[in-house]
Amino acid sequence: xxxxxxxxxxxxxxxxxxxxxxxxxxxxxxxxxxxxxxxxxxxxxxxxxxxxxxxxxxxxxxxxxxxxxxxxxxxxxxxxxxxxxxxxxxxxxxxxxxxxxxxxxxxxxxxxxxxxxxxxxxxxxxxxxxxxxxxxxxxxxxxxxxxxxxxxxxxxxxxxxxxxxxxxxxxxxxxxxxxxxxxxxxxxxxxxxxxxxxxxxxxxxxxxxxxxxxxxxxxxxxxxxxxxxxxxxxxxxxxxxxxxxxxx
Ligand code: MF3
Ligand code: CO
Ligand code: CO
Numbered sequence: 662x663x664x665x666x667x668x669x670x671x672x673x674x675x676x677x678x679x680x681x682x683x684x685x686x687x688x689x690x691x692x693x694x695x696x697x698x699x700x701x702x703x704x705x706x707x708x709x710x711x712x713x714x715x716x717x718x719x720x721x722x723x724x725x726x727x728x729x730x731x732x733x734x735x736x737x738x739x740x741x742x743x744x745x746x747x748x749x750x751x752x753x754x755x756x757x758x759x760x761x762x763x764x765x766x767x768x769x770x771x772x773x774x775x776x777x778x779x780x781x782x783x784x785x786x787x788x789x790x791x792x793x794x795x796x797x798x799x800x801x802x803x804x805x806x807x808x809x810x811x812x813x814x815x816x817x818x819x820x821x822x823x824x825x826x827x828x829x830x831x832x833x834x835x836x837x838x839x840x841x842x843x844x845x846x847x848x849x850x851x852x853x854x855x856x857x858x859x860x861x862x863x864x865x866x867x868x869x870x871x872x873x874x875x876x877x878x879x880x881x882x883x884x885x886x887x888x889x890x891x892x893x894x895x896x897x898x899x900x901x902x903x904x905x906x907x908x909x
Contacts, residue, residue: 662829662830662831662832662836662856662857663853663855663856663857664831664855664856664857664896665855669762670896672759672760672761672762673762673763673764673830673831673857673894673896673907674907675759675760675762676713676757676758676759676760676762676763676764677764677766677894677907677908678711678764678907679707679708679711679713679757679759679764680708680755680756680757680764680765680766680894680908681764681766681908681909682707682711683703683704683707683708683727683755683757684753684755684766684768684908686703686704686707687700687703687704687727687753687755687770688753688768688770690703691745691751691753691770691772692745692772692773693744693745693746693747693772693773694744694745694746695744695745696740696741696742696743696744696745697729697731697738697740697741697743697745697751698725698740698741698742700727700729700740700745700751700753701725701726701727701729701740704726704727704753704755705718705725705726705727708726708755708757711757711759712759713757713758713759714757714758714759715727715755715756715757715758716756716757716758716763716765716834717754717755717756717834720756720834723737723739723878724739724740725739725740726755727740727753727754727755728752728753728754728755728767728878729751729752729753729754730751730752730754730879730880730888730890731743731745731749731750731751731752732749732750732887732888733881733882733885733886733887733888734752734879734880734881734888735752735822735825735863735865735871735880735881735882735888735890736752736754736767736825736863736880736890737754737873737878737879737880738752738878738879739876739878739879745772746772746773747772747773747774748772748773748774748775748776748779749771749772749773750769750770750771750772750775750779750782750783750887750889751769751770751771751772752767752768752769752770752888752889752890753767753768753769753770754766754767754890754892755767756834761832762831762832763830763831763832763833763834763894764830764894764907764908765830765834765859765892765894765908766859766892766893766894766908767861767890767891767892768890768891768892769782769783769786769889769890769891771783778866779887781817782819782864782866782887782888782889783889783891785813785814785817785819785864785889786862786863786864786889786890786891787891788813788817789810789813789814789821789842789862789864789891790810790860790861790862790891790892790893792809792810792812792813793806793807793809793810793813793842793860793862794806794860794895794904794906795809796808796809797852797858797860797895797897797904798852798897798898798899798901798902798903798904799852799853799854799856799897799898799899799900800851800852800899800901801851801852802846802847802848802849802850802851802852803838803839803840803841803844803848803849803850803851803852804844804845804846804847804848804849805846805847805852806840806852806860807840807841807842807843807844807845807849808843808844808845808846810842810843810860810862811842811843811844814842814862814864819864819865819866820864820865820866820867820868820869820870820882820886821842821843821862821863821864821865821869822842822863822864822865822869822871822888823841823842823843823869824871824880825863825871825880826839826840826841826842826861827839827840827841827842827858827859827860827861827892828840828858828859829856829857829858829859830857830858830859830894831857837850838850838858840858840859840860840861842861842862842863842864852897853897854897854898854899854900855896855897855899856896856897857894857895857896857897858894858895858897859892859893859894859895860892860893860895861890861891861892861893862890862891862892863888863889863890864888864889864890865882865884865886865887865888866886866887866888867882867884867885867886868882868883868884868886869882870882870883870884871883892908893906893907893908893909894906894907894908895907
């Protein structure tokens, strides 16, 4: 959506704060031996305790409050009785609806002790987000963000997933425009002041190609390499000003 009024901005901020709070509690809870369903329960409890609802639950039939994606799963992992182990990496993606406004964010967390390679992968997903955000200003194009995310990711030797993209956000979780993590400067929709979008690099330690499991959701790398996801909800500003990152 294009956020015009102070009331709308505050609505987007408040929904985003709920998402952030749920991510904070999920991170604290994650340790070797917990199941991904238990992590999801923590997320759902935090969301509901704020008077918000988990937008992913029932979204095109998706069963849970969060997406929890372990190791080679890039996104849309369905919480289950699978326990996470020392050395695993776990991506948690949360969307919450509060008073008609959506917030959406994701992080990848290490379980116990992370390898050097996984730390580099997780750091690169975050850094790719911030590389893209440099171009998240009115007067630019969506492709400026996409190209910057892709350039950063590939220069550091990682793969950038193409099958899924970032997106506009507002009263609905997914609104136009799509915000791909690959593309060319100067292409795509114009970025306008007040536009609210999710920028969400999904990057892999190997090849960028992904496949979807028989469950219709679980999206994993074809080559079995690990993946990281870093997402925030942001409002584009005018006059060359920095965007406001709502889920930080
Ligand atoms: N939060 C995801 C995104 O970043 C979408 C979740 S899809 C769902 O766009 F089905 F799990 F809800
Ligand atoms: Co998300
Ligand atoms: Co999103």
